[in-house]
Amino acid sequence: MSDNILVTRSSMPSLDEYIEEIRPIWESHWLTNMGVKHKQLQAELEEYLGVPHVALYTNGHLALENAIAALNLPEGGEVITTPFTFASTTHAIVRNGLVPVFCDVNDRDYTMDVTKIEDLITDRTVAIVPVHVYGNICDVEEIDRIAKKYGLKVIYDAAHAFAVKYKGASTACFGDASMFSFHATKVFNTIEGGAVCFKDDSWVQLLNDQKNFGIHGPESVCFVGGNAKMNEFQAAMGICNLRHLDEEIAKRKKVVERYRERLSGVEGIKLSAIQENVESNYAYFPVVFDGYKYTRNEIYEMLQEQGITARKYFYPLTNSFECYRNYPTAGTEKTPVAQHLALRVLTLPLYADLSLDDVDRTCDVILGQKD
């Protein structure tokens, strides 16, 4: 049993395996700009996810920002999204000159409450950016129906949902595009990294140019692009980690099962619903303390005292951020379910190598069974 328990811990290959993978990079001196490892990882991910196209990025945030930019939406257009997420989702919308309109979430799996979307649509609405929060899958069928009815674009923030399947299909298949984060804290990591998955063939060149300064050929710069390329060392880490991913997810599953065994049915403790037709990646284990003998903040402190780190993902809501104070669409009162959750949720330690003893130690503190 370890002393301190972190909220998560990066999955890594053995050092020998990584060295073997980076040796050709070292020997060739080709470090970035869509080199051999970049192309290899891209092809492996297209096959793993069963999608026609994957574009790789240096991080998930730039992947999302670029995917939204590729839609070429009119400045000031409204984008329906959720505030129960990491800062990145809302920032990616705003940094594209668009206005976030916050939809509440449901209290079963914490994804966008699809019954509230249509009420938020105006003649300025241009897109929906839902979040598969904690790896829980949004109601993709209803979102698709609404998007078609009103002619809206859909980009999924699937940062947490890599390797999740719905009805046998990868989460990468839904909407106009899906973004994954491959950050060190994610189920699958490339140190920092991200991807956009899409079906439209015309986006292949567009996304390539966009993440490489808008350079279209040796003497042609066709638009104002940026720099968001994944480098060769990141790609090599991804190639190694992908080999072990299924095994890592199986280990995470055991951790989650133990948490559920210990915490299910306890009065005042609510666990995220197990979704039908979904193969989970066991990315996060959120617990909502609602009417429990201790408050969320008390539990957080009690765990800290025992050297156990939990996280208040996602508190505060993005619609309460200082930088959005002047937006008429901001304000937590417009998303009461999300606010209720944000004040009560803790995500517990979860990673592939977390021992079941450490899960028990965490649960003992929560249940007040620590002497």
Ligand code: T4K
């Ligand atoms: N959309 C959503 C819904 C997201 O959640 C995120 C990112 C994004 C978009 C954007 O994707 P990226 O641009 O990040 O690819 C973390 C991550 O930095 C962030 O990726 C993630 N979501 C967010 C939910 O959490 P922090 O600040 O909470 O992480 P930090 O540094 O406190 O680390 C937490 C624990 O992880 C540490 O206690 C130990 C472990 N750790 C951390 C690092 C950095 C490792 O084991 N290895 C490491 O290298 O933000």
